[in-house]
Amino acid sequence: MNRVSLVKGTVFATDNSGAYVDITAKSTAYLPLHEACIHRIKNVEEAGIIPGMREEFMIIDENQADDTLILSLRSIQYDIAWERCRQLKAEDAVVKGKVINANKGGLVAQVEGLKGFVPFSQISSKSAGEELLEQVIPFKFVEVDEEQSRLVLSHRKAVAESQGQLGIGSVVTGSVQSIKPYGAFIDIGGISGLLHVSQISHDRITDIETVLQPGDVLKVMILSHDRERGRVSLSTKKLEPTPGDMIRNPKLVFEKAEEMAQTFRQRIAQAEAMARADMLRFQPESGLTLSGEGILGPLASDLPPEGVDLSEVPPAEDS
Structure with missing residues:
Protein backbone atom coordinates (compact mmCIF):
# COMPACT_ATOMS: atom_id res chain seq x y z
CA MET A 1 0.00 0.00 0.00
CA ASN A 2 1.30 3.42 -0.97
CA ARG A 3 1.35 5.37 2.28
CA VAL A 4 1.59 8.69 0.36
CA SER A 5 -1.97 8.19 -0.91
CA LEU A 6 -3.39 7.81 2.62
CA VAL A 7 -4.90 10.69 4.53
CA LYS A 8 -6.76 11.20 7.79
CA GLY A 9 -10.17 12.77 7.54
CA THR A 10 -13.41 13.49 9.39
CA VAL A 11 -16.84 12.91 7.87
CA PHE A 12 -18.94 16.07 8.16
CA ALA A 13 -21.94 15.27 5.92
CA THR A 14 -23.56 12.35 4.07
CA ASP A 15 -26.04 11.97 1.23
CA ASN A 16 -27.58 9.12 -0.77
CA SER A 17 -24.47 8.80 -2.92
CA GLY A 18 -21.70 8.93 -0.31
CA ALA A 19 -20.04 11.15 2.29
CA TYR A 20 -18.17 14.47 2.44
CA VAL A 21 -14.89 14.35 4.32
CA ASP A 22 -12.76 17.12 5.83
CA ILE A 23 -9.10 16.30 5.24
CA THR A 24 -7.85 19.77 6.29
CA ALA A 25 -6.90 20.58 2.70
CA LYS A 26 -7.97 23.31 0.32
CA SER A 27 -9.79 20.80 -1.87
CA THR A 28 -13.09 19.13 -0.97
CA ALA A 29 -12.92 15.37 -0.43
CA TYR A 30 -15.75 12.96 -1.25
CA LEU A 31 -16.26 9.26 -0.47
CA PRO A 32 -18.58 7.66 -3.08
CA LEU A 33 -20.96 4.95 -1.89
CA HIS A 34 -19.27 2.18 -3.93
CA GLU A 35 -15.92 3.08 -2.32
CA ALA A 36 -17.25 3.17 1.24
CA CYS A 37 -17.09 -0.55 2.04
CA ILE A 38 -15.76 -3.87 0.79
CA HIS A 39 -19.32 -5.23 1.05
CA ARG A 40 -22.28 -4.06 -1.01
CA ILE A 41 -24.28 -1.48 0.93
CA LYS A 42 -27.32 0.68 0.17
CA ASN A 43 -26.11 3.74 2.10
CA VAL A 44 -22.94 4.78 3.92
CA GLU A 45 -24.66 4.56 7.30
CA GLU A 46 -24.74 0.74 6.89
CA ALA A 47 -20.93 0.83 7.09
CA GLY A 48 -20.98 3.05 10.20
CA ILE A 49 -20.03 6.15 8.25
CA ILE A 50 -21.74 9.08 9.95
CA PRO A 51 -20.86 12.74 10.58
CA GLY A 52 -18.07 13.00 13.15
CA MET A 53 -16.42 9.71 12.21
CA ARG A 54 -12.64 10.08 11.82
CA GLU A 55 -10.82 7.55 9.70
CA GLU A 56 -7.88 6.97 7.39
CA PHE A 57 -8.85 7.16 3.70
CA MET A 58 -7.07 6.43 0.45
CA ILE A 59 -7.01 9.13 -2.24
CA ILE A 60 -7.79 7.30 -5.49
CA ASP A 61 -8.69 10.09 -7.93
CA GLU A 62 -9.38 13.77 -8.44
CA ASN A 63 -12.34 15.37 -10.19
CA GLN A 64 -10.65 17.84 -12.55
CA ALA A 65 -13.84 19.88 -12.96
CA ASP A 66 -13.98 21.07 -9.34
CA ASP A 67 -10.72 19.73 -7.85
CA THR A 68 -12.66 17.37 -5.56
CA LEU A 69 -10.49 14.54 -4.21
CA ILE A 70 -12.12 11.09 -4.48
CA LEU A 71 -11.55 8.90 -1.43
CA SER A 72 -11.86 5.18 -0.74
CA LEU A 73 -12.18 2.92 2.29
CA ARG A 74 -12.89 -0.08 0.08
CA SER A 75 -9.33 -0.13 -1.34
CA ILE A 76 -7.83 -0.13 2.15
CA GLN A 77 -10.16 -2.91 3.24
CA TYR A 78 -9.19 -4.99 0.19
CA ASP A 79 -5.50 -4.66 1.07
CA ILE A 80 -6.25 -5.80 4.62
CA ALA A 81 -8.43 -8.69 3.35
CA TRP A 82 -5.73 -10.01 1.00
CA GLU A 83 -3.12 -9.81 3.74
CA ARG A 84 -5.47 -11.62 6.09
CA CYS A 85 -6.08 -14.39 3.53
CA ARG A 86 -2.34 -14.83 2.93
CA GLN A 87 -1.83 -15.17 6.68
CA LEU A 88 -4.66 -17.68 7.05
CA LYS A 89 -3.30 -19.77 4.15
CA ALA A 90 0.17 -19.77 5.71
CA GLU A 91 -1.40 -20.98 8.96
CA ASP A 92 -3.42 -23.61 7.05
CA ALA A 93 -6.42 -22.29 8.95
CA VAL A 94 -10.07 -23.20 8.52
CA VAL A 95 -12.35 -20.21 7.82
CA LYS A 96 -16.09 -19.79 7.37
CA GLY A 97 -17.49 -18.42 4.12
CA LYS A 98 -20.92 -17.82 2.62
CA VAL A 99 -21.80 -19.46 -0.70
CA ILE A 100 -23.14 -16.67 -2.93
CA ASN A 101 -23.13 -18.13 -6.44
CA ALA A 102 -22.58 -21.24 -8.55
CA ASN A 103 -21.32 -21.83 -12.09
CA LYS A 104 -20.49 -24.88 -14.22
CA GLY A 105 -17.08 -25.23 -12.58
CA GLY A 106 -17.96 -24.86 -8.92
CA LEU A 107 -19.15 -22.43 -6.28
CA VAL A 108 -18.37 -18.82 -5.43
CA ALA A 109 -18.08 -18.05 -1.71
CA GLN A 110 -17.35 -14.84 0.16
CA VAL A 111 -14.47 -15.14 2.62
CA GLU A 112 -12.97 -12.19 4.52
CA GLY A 113 -14.86 -9.88 2.16
CA LEU A 114 -13.33 -11.42 -0.99
CA LYS A 115 -14.89 -13.76 -3.54
CA GLY A 116 -13.31 -17.20 -3.56
CA PHE A 117 -13.80 -19.99 -6.10
CA VAL A 118 -14.52 -23.54 -4.91
CA PRO A 119 -14.04 -26.18 -7.67
CA PHE A 120 -16.63 -28.97 -7.55
CA SER A 121 -13.78 -31.42 -6.87
CA GLN A 122 -13.14 -29.51 -3.64
CA ILE A 123 -16.72 -29.63 -2.31
CA SER A 124 -17.20 -32.26 0.37
CA SER A 125 -20.87 -32.77 -0.30
CA LYS A 126 -23.14 -34.66 -2.67
CA SER A 127 -25.51 -31.69 -2.73
CA ALA A 128 -26.02 -29.73 -5.92
CA GLY A 129 -24.47 -26.27 -5.99
CA GLU A 130 -27.87 -24.61 -5.81
CA GLU A 131 -28.62 -26.40 -2.52
CA LEU A 132 -25.56 -24.79 -0.91
CA LEU A 133 -26.43 -21.22 -1.91
CA GLU A 134 -26.59 -18.80 1.03
CA THR A 173 -23.21 -32.18 20.53
CA GLY A 174 -25.19 -31.44 17.39
CA SER A 175 -28.52 -30.17 16.16
CA VAL A 176 -30.97 -31.87 13.80
CA GLN A 177 -30.84 -30.24 10.36
CA SER A 178 -33.38 -32.34 8.50
CA ILE A 179 -35.32 -35.57 8.72
CA LYS A 180 -35.40 -38.17 5.94
CA PRO A 181 -37.15 -41.58 5.84
CA TYR A 182 -33.75 -43.27 6.28
CA GLY A 183 -32.36 -41.07 9.05
CA ALA A 184 -31.60 -37.59 10.36
CA PHE A 185 -28.84 -35.21 9.26
CA ILE A 186 -27.08 -33.69 12.27
CA ASP A 187 -24.98 -30.50 12.21
CA ILE A 188 -21.90 -31.11 14.37
CA GLY A 189 -19.96 -27.85 14.21
CA GLY A 190 -20.31 -27.12 10.51
CA ILE A 191 -20.12 -30.76 9.44
CA SER A 192 -23.24 -32.68 8.44
CA GLY A 193 -23.40 -36.22 9.81
CA LEU A 194 -25.99 -38.92 9.20
CA LEU A 195 -27.77 -40.55 12.11
CA HIS A 196 -29.25 -43.54 10.29
CA VAL A 197 -32.61 -44.80 11.51
CA SER A 198 -30.99 -48.08 12.49
CA GLN A 199 -28.52 -46.20 14.73
CA ILE A 200 -31.05 -44.13 16.70
CA SER A 201 -32.12 -46.90 19.10
CA HIS A 202 -31.91 -50.62 19.73
CA ASP A 203 -35.70 -50.62 19.51
CA ARG A 204 -37.17 -50.46 15.99
CA ILE A 205 -38.29 -47.01 14.82
CA THR A 206 -40.86 -46.72 12.04
CA ASP A 207 -41.32 -42.92 12.16
CA ILE A 208 -38.20 -40.88 12.99
CA GLU A 209 -40.24 -37.76 13.69
CA THR A 210 -41.72 -39.43 16.77
CA VAL A 211 -38.20 -39.32 18.27
CA LEU A 212 -36.45 -36.36 16.60
CA GLN A 213 -37.51 -33.01 15.18
CA PRO A 214 -35.52 -30.39 13.17
CA GLY A 215 -33.77 -28.07 15.62
CA ASP A 216 -33.46 -30.67 18.39
CA VAL A 217 -30.10 -30.55 20.19
CA LEU A 218 -28.66 -33.93 21.13
CA LYS A 219 -25.47 -35.81 21.89
CA VAL A 220 -24.25 -38.30 19.30
CA MET A 221 -21.29 -40.62 19.01
CA ILE A 222 -18.99 -40.69 15.97
CA LEU A 223 -19.46 -44.16 14.54
CA SER A 224 -17.33 -43.82 11.40
CA HIS A 225 -16.11 -41.20 8.97
CA ASP A 226 -14.83 -41.09 5.41
CA ARG A 227 -12.44 -38.15 5.23
CA GLU A 228 -12.12 -38.23 1.45
CA ARG A 229 -15.86 -38.13 0.80
CA GLY A 230 -16.65 -36.01 3.84
CA ARG A 231 -19.17 -38.48 5.25
CA VAL A 232 -19.74 -38.91 8.97
CA SER A 233 -21.89 -41.67 10.46
CA LEU A 234 -23.39 -41.07 13.89
CA SER A 235 -25.09 -43.13 16.57
CA THR A 236 -27.22 -42.64 19.65
CA LYS A 237 -27.99 -46.34 19.76
CA LYS A 238 -24.49 -47.05 21.12
CA LEU A 239 -25.11 -44.53 23.91
CA GLU A 240 -28.26 -46.18 25.30
CA PRO A 241 -27.73 -47.53 28.84
CA THR A 242 -30.54 -49.99 28.11
CA PRO A 243 -32.19 -50.77 24.74
CA GLY A 244 -34.92 -48.30 23.83
CA ASP A 245 -33.80 -45.43 26.09
CA MET A 246 -33.62 -43.00 23.14
CA ILE A 247 -37.35 -43.50 22.70
CA ARG A 248 -38.36 -43.60 26.36
CA ASN A 249 -35.81 -41.36 28.07
CA PRO A 250 -33.42 -39.48 25.75
CA LYS A 251 -32.34 -37.21 28.61
CA LEU A 252 -30.83 -40.22 30.38
CA VAL A 253 -29.01 -41.21 27.18
CA PHE A 254 -27.38 -37.78 26.95
CA GLU A 255 -26.46 -37.77 30.66
CA LYS A 256 -24.75 -41.17 30.33
CA ALA A 257 -23.29 -40.49 26.87
CA GLU A 258 -19.63 -40.09 27.90
CA GLU A 259 -19.76 -43.13 30.14
CA MET A 260 -21.29 -45.34 27.45
CA ALA A 261 -18.89 -44.01 24.80
CA GLN A 262 -15.92 -44.81 27.02
CA THR A 263 -17.07 -48.40 27.28
CA PHE A 264 -17.47 -48.54 23.50
CA ARG A 265 -13.97 -47.13 22.90
CA GLN A 266 -12.39 -49.64 25.26
CA ARG A 267 -14.14 -52.47 23.48
CA ILE A 268 -13.06 -51.45 19.98
CA ALA A 269 -9.51 -50.50 21.05
CA GLN A 270 -8.64 -54.15 21.66
CA ALA A 271 -10.15 -55.24 18.36
CA GLU A 272 -8.35 -52.49 16.42
CA ALA A 273 -5.00 -53.31 18.02
CA MET A 274 -5.30 -56.93 16.91
CA ALA A 275 -6.43 -55.89 13.42
CA ARG A 276 -3.52 -53.45 12.98
CA ALA A 277 -1.04 -56.10 14.03
CA ASP A 278 -2.42 -58.47 11.41
CA MET A 279 -2.42 -55.83 8.66
CA LEU A 280 1.15 -54.73 9.34
CA ARG A 281 2.35 -58.19 8.30
CA PHE A 282 1.07 -57.49 4.78
CA GLN A 283 2.45 -53.95 4.48
CA PRO A 284 5.92 -54.78 2.97
CA GLU A 285 4.41 -56.86 0.14
CA SER A 286 1.47 -54.61 -0.64
CA GLY A 287 3.14 -51.22 -0.45
CA LEU A 288 0.16 -49.88 1.44
CA THR A 289 0.33 -47.39 4.27
CA LEU A 290 -1.29 -47.76 7.67
CA SER A 291 -3.14 -44.58 8.63
CA GLY A 292 -3.48 -43.16 12.15
CA GLU A 293 -6.98 -44.61 12.31
CA GLY A 294 -5.74 -48.12 11.53
CA ILE A 295 -7.00 -48.00 7.92
CA LEU A 296 -4.76 -49.73 5.41
CA GLY A 297 -4.63 -48.08 2.01
CA PRO A 298 -2.60 -45.92 -0.40
CA LEU A 299 -1.77 -42.35 0.51
CA ALA A 300 -4.31 -39.87 -0.85
CA SER A 301 -3.25 -36.44 -2.07
CA ASP A 302 -5.14 -33.29 -1.14
CA LEU A 303 -6.10 -32.56 -4.74
CA PRO A 304 -7.33 -34.91 -7.52
CA PRO A 305 -4.68 -36.38 -9.91
CA GLU A 306 -5.96 -34.25 -12.77
CA GLY A 307 -5.50 -31.09 -10.72
CA VAL A 308 -7.95 -28.23 -10.29
CA ASP A 309 -9.58 -26.57 -13.30
CA LEU A 310 -9.17 -22.83 -12.80
CA SER A 311 -10.86 -21.79 -16.05
CA GLU A 312 -14.05 -20.88 -14.19
CA VAL A 313 -12.39 -18.89 -11.40
CA PRO A 314 -14.10 -15.48 -11.08
CA PRO A 315 -12.14 -12.41 -9.87
CA ALA A 316 -11.84 -12.30 -6.09
CA GLU A 317 -12.66 -8.61 -6.06
CA ASP A 318 -15.83 -6.99 -7.38
CA SER A 319 -15.38 -5.17 -10.65
Missing part, protein backbone atom coordinates in the same frame (compact mmCIF):
# COMPACT_ATOMS: atom_id res chain seq x y z
CA GLN A 135 -25.12 -21.42 3.38
CA VAL A 136 -22.13 -20.64 5.60
CA ILE A 137 -19.65 -23.53 5.43
CA PRO A 138 -15.96 -24.09 6.32
CA PHE A 139 -13.09 -23.68 3.84
CA LYS A 140 -9.33 -23.87 3.55
CA PHE A 141 -7.25 -21.80 1.14
CA VAL A 142 -5.72 -23.52 -1.90
CA GLU A 143 -4.44 -20.41 -3.70
CA VAL A 144 -4.18 -16.74 -2.70
CA ASP A 145 -2.97 -14.64 -5.64
CA GLU A 146 -3.67 -10.93 -5.25
CA GLU A 147 -1.92 -9.98 -8.51
CA GLN A 148 -4.26 -12.23 -10.50
CA SER A 149 -7.19 -11.43 -8.18
CA ARG A 150 -7.62 -15.15 -7.70
CA LEU A 151 -8.74 -16.89 -4.53
CA VAL A 152 -9.25 -20.68 -4.67
CA LEU A 153 -10.86 -22.48 -1.74
CA SER A 154 -11.41 -26.07 -0.64
CA HIS A 155 -14.39 -27.21 1.40
CA ARG A 156 -13.18 -30.82 1.25
CA LYS A 157 -9.86 -30.05 2.97
CA ALA A 158 -11.60 -28.09 5.73
CA VAL A 159 -14.05 -30.89 6.41
CA ALA A 160 -11.28 -33.50 6.32
CA GLU A 161 -9.39 -31.63 9.04
CA SER A 162 -12.49 -31.23 11.19
CA GLN A 163 -13.27 -34.91 10.78
CA GLY A 164 -9.70 -35.79 11.65
CA GLN A 165 -10.33 -34.25 15.06
CA LEU A 166 -13.40 -36.43 15.53
CA GLY A 167 -12.15 -39.81 16.64
CA ILE A 168 -14.36 -42.84 16.34
CA GLY A 169 -16.19 -43.25 19.62
CA SER A 170 -16.03 -39.56 20.56
CA VAL A 171 -19.19 -37.80 21.75
CA VAL A 172 -20.21 -34.47 20.21
Whole structure:
Protein backbone atom coordinates (compact mmCIF):
# COMPACT_ATOMS: atom_id res chain seq x y z
CA MET A 1 0.00 0.00 0.00
CA ASN A 2 1.30 3.42 -0.97
CA ARG A 3 1.35 5.37 2.28
CA VAL A 4 1.59 8.69 0.36
CA SER A 5 -1.97 8.19 -0.91
CA LEU A 6 -3.39 7.81 2.62
CA VAL A 7 -4.90 10.69 4.53
CA LYS A 8 -6.76 11.20 7.79
CA GLY A 9 -10.17 12.77 7.54
CA THR A 10 -13.41 13.49 9.39
CA VAL A 11 -16.84 12.91 7.87
CA PHE A 12 -18.94 16.07 8.16
CA ALA A 13 -21.94 15.27 5.92
CA THR A 14 -23.56 12.35 4.07
CA ASP A 15 -26.04 11.97 1.23
CA ASN A 16 -27.58 9.12 -0.77
CA SER A 17 -24.47 8.80 -2.92
CA GLY A 18 -21.70 8.93 -0.31
CA ALA A 19 -20.04 11.15 2.29
CA TYR A 20 -18.17 14.47 2.44
CA VAL A 21 -14.89 14.35 4.32
CA ASP A 22 -12.76 17.12 5.83
CA ILE A 23 -9.10 16.30 5.24
CA THR A 24 -7.85 19.77 6.29
CA ALA A 25 -6.90 20.58 2.70
CA LYS A 26 -7.97 23.31 0.32
CA SER A 27 -9.79 20.80 -1.87
CA THR A 28 -13.09 19.13 -0.97
CA ALA A 29 -12.92 15.37 -0.43
CA TYR A 30 -15.75 12.96 -1.25
CA LEU A 31 -16.26 9.26 -0.47
CA PRO A 32 -18.58 7.66 -3.08
CA LEU A 33 -20.96 4.95 -1.89
CA HIS A 34 -19.27 2.18 -3.93
CA GLU A 35 -15.92 3.08 -2.32
CA ALA A 36 -17.25 3.17 1.24
CA CYS A 37 -17.09 -0.55 2.04
CA ILE A 38 -15.76 -3.87 0.79
CA HIS A 39 -19.32 -5.23 1.05
CA ARG A 40 -22.28 -4.06 -1.01
CA ILE A 41 -24.28 -1.48 0.93
CA LYS A 42 -27.32 0.68 0.17
CA ASN A 43 -26.11 3.74 2.10
CA VAL A 44 -22.94 4.78 3.92
CA GLU A 45 -24.66 4.56 7.30
CA GLU A 46 -24.74 0.74 6.89
CA ALA A 47 -20.93 0.83 7.09
CA GLY A 48 -20.98 3.05 10.20
CA ILE A 49 -20.03 6.15 8.25
CA ILE A 50 -21.74 9.08 9.95
CA PRO A 51 -20.86 12.74 10.58
CA GLY A 52 -18.07 13.00 13.15
CA MET A 53 -16.42 9.71 12.21
CA ARG A 54 -12.64 10.08 11.82
CA GLU A 55 -10.82 7.55 9.70
CA GLU A 56 -7.88 6.97 7.39
CA PHE A 57 -8.85 7.16 3.70
CA MET A 58 -7.07 6.43 0.45
CA ILE A 59 -7.01 9.13 -2.24
CA ILE A 60 -7.79 7.30 -5.49
CA ASP A 61 -8.69 10.09 -7.93
CA GLU A 62 -9.38 13.77 -8.44
CA ASN A 63 -12.34 15.37 -10.19
CA GLN A 64 -10.65 17.84 -12.55
CA ALA A 65 -13.84 19.88 -12.96
CA ASP A 66 -13.98 21.07 -9.34
CA ASP A 67 -10.72 19.73 -7.85
CA THR A 68 -12.66 17.37 -5.56
CA LEU A 69 -10.49 14.54 -4.21
CA ILE A 70 -12.12 11.09 -4.48
CA LEU A 71 -11.55 8.90 -1.43
CA SER A 72 -11.86 5.18 -0.74
CA LEU A 73 -12.18 2.92 2.29
CA ARG A 74 -12.89 -0.08 0.08
CA SER A 75 -9.33 -0.13 -1.34
CA ILE A 76 -7.83 -0.13 2.15
CA GLN A 77 -10.16 -2.91 3.24
CA TYR A 78 -9.19 -4.99 0.19
CA ASP A 79 -5.50 -4.66 1.07
CA ILE A 80 -6.25 -5.80 4.62
CA ALA A 81 -8.43 -8.69 3.35
CA TRP A 82 -5.73 -10.01 1.00
CA GLU A 83 -3.12 -9.81 3.74
CA ARG A 84 -5.47 -11.62 6.09
CA CYS A 85 -6.08 -14.39 3.53
CA ARG A 86 -2.34 -14.83 2.93
CA GLN A 87 -1.83 -15.17 6.68
CA LEU A 88 -4.66 -17.68 7.05
CA LYS A 89 -3.30 -19.77 4.15
CA ALA A 90 0.17 -19.77 5.71
CA GLU A 91 -1.40 -20.98 8.96
CA ASP A 92 -3.42 -23.61 7.05
CA ALA A 93 -6.42 -22.29 8.95
CA VAL A 94 -10.07 -23.20 8.52
CA VAL A 95 -12.35 -20.21 7.82
CA LYS A 96 -16.09 -19.79 7.37
CA GLY A 97 -17.49 -18.42 4.12
CA LYS A 98 -20.92 -17.82 2.62
CA VAL A 99 -21.80 -19.46 -0.70
CA ILE A 100 -23.14 -16.67 -2.93
CA ASN A 101 -23.13 -18.13 -6.44
CA ALA A 102 -22.58 -21.24 -8.55
CA ASN A 103 -21.32 -21.83 -12.09
CA LYS A 104 -20.49 -24.88 -14.22
CA GLY A 105 -17.08 -25.23 -12.58
CA GLY A 106 -17.96 -24.86 -8.92
CA LEU A 107 -19.15 -22.43 -6.28
CA VAL A 108 -18.37 -18.82 -5.43
CA ALA A 109 -18.08 -18.05 -1.71
CA GLN A 110 -17.35 -14.84 0.16
CA VAL A 111 -14.47 -15.14 2.62
CA GLU A 112 -12.97 -12.19 4.52
CA GLY A 113 -14.86 -9.88 2.16
CA LEU A 114 -13.33 -11.42 -0.99
CA LYS A 115 -14.89 -13.76 -3.54
CA GLY A 116 -13.31 -17.20 -3.56
CA PHE A 117 -13.80 -19.99 -6.10
CA VAL A 118 -14.52 -23.54 -4.91
CA PRO A 119 -14.04 -26.18 -7.67
CA PHE A 120 -16.63 -28.97 -7.55
CA SER A 121 -13.78 -31.42 -6.87
CA GLN A 122 -13.14 -29.51 -3.64
CA ILE A 123 -16.72 -29.63 -2.31
CA SER A 124 -17.20 -32.26 0.37
CA SER A 125 -20.87 -32.77 -0.30
CA LYS A 126 -23.14 -34.66 -2.67
CA SER A 127 -25.51 -31.69 -2.73
CA ALA A 128 -26.02 -29.73 -5.92
CA GLY A 129 -24.47 -26.27 -5.99
CA GLU A 130 -27.87 -24.61 -5.81
CA GLU A 131 -28.62 -26.40 -2.52
CA LEU A 132 -25.56 -24.79 -0.91
CA LEU A 133 -26.43 -21.22 -1.91
CA GLU A 134 -26.59 -18.80 1.03
CA GLN A 135 -25.12 -21.42 3.38
CA VAL A 136 -22.13 -20.64 5.60
CA ILE A 137 -19.65 -23.53 5.43
CA PRO A 138 -15.96 -24.09 6.32
CA PHE A 139 -13.09 -23.68 3.84
CA LYS A 140 -9.33 -23.87 3.55
CA PHE A 141 -7.25 -21.80 1.14
CA VAL A 142 -5.72 -23.52 -1.90
CA GLU A 143 -4.44 -20.41 -3.70
CA VAL A 144 -4.18 -16.74 -2.70
CA ASP A 145 -2.97 -14.64 -5.64
CA GLU A 146 -3.67 -10.93 -5.25
CA GLU A 147 -1.92 -9.98 -8.51
CA GLN A 148 -4.26 -12.23 -10.50
CA SER A 149 -7.19 -11.43 -8.18
CA ARG A 150 -7.62 -15.15 -7.70
CA LEU A 151 -8.74 -16.89 -4.53
CA VAL A 152 -9.25 -20.68 -4.67
CA LEU A 153 -10.86 -22.48 -1.74
CA SER A 154 -11.41 -26.07 -0.64
CA HIS A 155 -14.39 -27.21 1.40
CA ARG A 156 -13.18 -30.82 1.25
CA LYS A 157 -9.86 -30.05 2.97
CA ALA A 158 -11.60 -28.09 5.73
CA VAL A 159 -14.05 -30.89 6.41
CA ALA A 160 -11.28 -33.50 6.32
CA GLU A 161 -9.39 -31.63 9.04
CA SER A 162 -12.49 -31.23 11.19
CA GLN A 163 -13.27 -34.91 10.78
CA GLY A 164 -9.70 -35.79 11.65
CA GLN A 165 -10.33 -34.25 15.06
CA LEU A 166 -13.40 -36.43 15.53
CA GLY A 167 -12.15 -39.81 16.64
CA ILE A 168 -14.36 -42.84 16.34
CA GLY A 169 -16.19 -43.25 19.62
CA SER A 170 -16.03 -39.56 20.56
CA VAL A 171 -19.19 -37.80 21.75
CA VAL A 172 -20.21 -34.47 20.21
CA THR A 173 -23.21 -32.18 20.53
CA GLY A 174 -25.19 -31.44 17.39
CA SER A 175 -28.52 -30.17 16.16
CA VAL A 176 -30.97 -31.87 13.80
CA GLN A 177 -30.84 -30.24 10.36
CA SER A 178 -33.38 -32.34 8.50
CA ILE A 179 -35.32 -35.57 8.72
CA LYS A 180 -35.40 -38.17 5.94
CA PRO A 181 -37.15 -41.58 5.84
CA TYR A 182 -33.75 -43.27 6.28
CA GLY A 183 -32.36 -41.07 9.05
CA ALA A 184 -31.60 -37.59 10.36
CA PHE A 185 -28.84 -35.21 9.26
CA ILE A 186 -27.08 -33.69 12.27
CA ASP A 187 -24.98 -30.50 12.21
CA ILE A 188 -21.90 -31.11 14.37
CA GLY A 189 -19.96 -27.85 14.21
CA GLY A 190 -20.31 -27.12 10.51
CA ILE A 191 -20.12 -30.76 9.44
CA SER A 192 -23.24 -32.68 8.44
CA GLY A 193 -23.40 -36.22 9.81
CA LEU A 194 -25.99 -38.92 9.20
CA LEU A 195 -27.77 -40.55 12.11
CA HIS A 196 -29.25 -43.54 10.29
CA VAL A 197 -32.61 -44.80 11.51
CA SER A 198 -30.99 -48.08 12.49
CA GLN A 199 -28.52 -46.20 14.73
CA ILE A 200 -31.05 -44.13 16.70
CA SER A 201 -32.12 -46.90 19.10
CA HIS A 202 -31.91 -50.62 19.73
CA ASP A 203 -35.70 -50.62 19.51
CA ARG A 204 -37.17 -50.46 15.99
CA ILE A 205 -38.29 -47.01 14.82
CA THR A 206 -40.86 -46.72 12.04
CA ASP A 207 -41.32 -42.92 12.16
CA ILE A 208 -38.20 -40.88 12.99
CA GLU A 209 -40.24 -37.76 13.69
CA THR A 210 -41.72 -39.43 16.77
CA VAL A 211 -38.20 -39.32 18.27
CA LEU A 212 -36.45 -36.36 16.60
CA GLN A 213 -37.51 -33.01 15.18
CA PRO A 214 -35.52 -30.39 13.17
CA GLY A 215 -33.77 -28.07 15.62
CA ASP A 216 -33.46 -30.67 18.39
CA VAL A 217 -30.10 -30.55 20.19
CA LEU A 218 -28.66 -33.93 21.13
CA LYS A 219 -25.47 -35.81 21.89
CA VAL A 220 -24.25 -38.30 19.30
CA MET A 221 -21.29 -40.62 19.01
CA ILE A 222 -18.99 -40.69 15.97
CA LEU A 223 -19.46 -44.16 14.54
CA SER A 224 -17.33 -43.82 11.40
CA HIS A 225 -16.11 -41.20 8.97
CA ASP A 226 -14.83 -41.09 5.41
CA ARG A 227 -12.44 -38.15 5.23
CA GLU A 228 -12.12 -38.23 1.45
CA ARG A 229 -15.86 -38.13 0.80
CA GLY A 230 -16.65 -36.01 3.84
CA ARG A 231 -19.17 -38.48 5.25
CA VAL A 232 -19.74 -38.91 8.97
CA SER A 233 -21.89 -41.67 10.46
CA LEU A 234 -23.39 -41.07 13.89
CA SER A 235 -25.09 -43.13 16.57
CA THR A 236 -27.22 -42.64 19.65
CA LYS A 237 -27.99 -46.34 19.76
CA LYS A 238 -24.49 -47.05 21.12
CA LEU A 239 -25.11 -44.53 23.91
CA GLU A 240 -28.26 -46.18 25.30
CA PRO A 241 -27.73 -47.53 28.84
CA THR A 242 -30.54 -49.99 28.11
CA PRO A 243 -32.19 -50.77 24.74
CA GLY A 244 -34.92 -48.30 23.83
CA ASP A 245 -33.80 -45.43 26.09
CA MET A 246 -33.62 -43.00 23.14
CA ILE A 247 -37.35 -43.50 22.70
CA ARG A 248 -38.36 -43.60 26.36
CA ASN A 249 -35.81 -41.36 28.07
CA PRO A 250 -33.42 -39.48 25.75
CA LYS A 251 -32.34 -37.21 28.61
CA LEU A 252 -30.83 -40.22 30.38
CA VAL A 253 -29.01 -41.21 27.18
CA PHE A 254 -27.38 -37.78 26.95
CA GLU A 255 -26.46 -37.77 30.66
CA LYS A 256 -24.75 -41.17 30.33
CA ALA A 257 -23.29 -40.49 26.87
CA GLU A 258 -19.63 -40.09 27.90
CA GLU A 259 -19.76 -43.13 30.14
CA MET A 260 -21.29 -45.34 27.45
CA ALA A 261 -18.89 -44.01 24.80
CA GLN A 262 -15.92 -44.81 27.02
CA THR A 263 -17.07 -48.40 27.28
CA PHE A 264 -17.47 -48.54 23.50
CA ARG A 265 -13.97 -47.13 22.90
CA GLN A 266 -12.39 -49.64 25.26
CA ARG A 267 -14.14 -52.47 23.48
CA ILE A 268 -13.06 -51.45 19.98
CA ALA A 269 -9.51 -50.50 21.05
CA GLN A 270 -8.64 -54.15 21.66
CA ALA A 271 -10.15 -55.24 18.36
CA GLU A 272 -8.35 -52.49 16.42
CA ALA A 273 -5.00 -53.31 18.02
CA MET A 274 -5.30 -56.93 16.91
CA ALA A 275 -6.43 -55.89 13.42
CA ARG A 276 -3.52 -53.45 12.98
CA ALA A 277 -1.04 -56.10 14.03
CA ASP A 278 -2.42 -58.47 11.41
CA MET A 279 -2.42 -55.83 8.66
CA LEU A 280 1.15 -54.73 9.34
CA ARG A 281 2.35 -58.19 8.30
CA PHE A 282 1.07 -57.49 4.78
CA GLN A 283 2.45 -53.95 4.48
CA PRO A 284 5.92 -54.78 2.97
CA GLU A 285 4.41 -56.86 0.14
CA SER A 286 1.47 -54.61 -0.64
CA GLY A 287 3.14 -51.22 -0.45
CA LEU A 288 0.16 -49.88 1.44
CA THR A 289 0.33 -47.39 4.27
CA LEU A 290 -1.29 -47.76 7.67
CA SER A 291 -3.14 -44.58 8.63
CA GLY A 292 -3.48 -43.16 12.15
CA GLU A 293 -6.98 -44.61 12.31
CA GLY A 294 -5.74 -48.12 11.53
CA ILE A 295 -7.00 -48.00 7.92
CA LEU A 296 -4.76 -49.73 5.41
CA GLY A 297 -4.63 -48.08 2.01
CA PRO A 298 -2.60 -45.92 -0.40
CA LEU A 299 -1.77 -42.35 0.51
CA ALA A 300 -4.31 -39.87 -0.85
CA SER A 301 -3.25 -36.44 -2.07
CA ASP A 302 -5.14 -33.29 -1.14
CA LEU A 303 -6.10 -32.56 -4.74
CA PRO A 304 -7.33 -34.91 -7.52
CA PRO A 305 -4.68 -36.38 -9.91
CA GLU A 306 -5.96 -34.25 -12.77
CA GLY A 307 -5.50 -31.09 -10.72
CA VAL A 308 -7.95 -28.23 -10.29
CA ASP A 309 -9.58 -26.57 -13.30
CA LEU A 310 -9.17 -22.83 -12.80
CA SER A 311 -10.86 -21.79 -16.05
CA GLU A 312 -14.05 -20.88 -14.19
CA VAL A 313 -12.39 -18.89 -11.40
CA PRO A 314 -14.10 -15.48 -11.08
CA PRO A 315 -12.14 -12.41 -9.87
CA ALA A 316 -11.84 -12.30 -6.09
CA GLU A 317 -12.66 -8.61 -6.06
CA ASP A 318 -15.83 -6.99 -7.38
CA SER A 319 -15.38 -5.17 -10.65
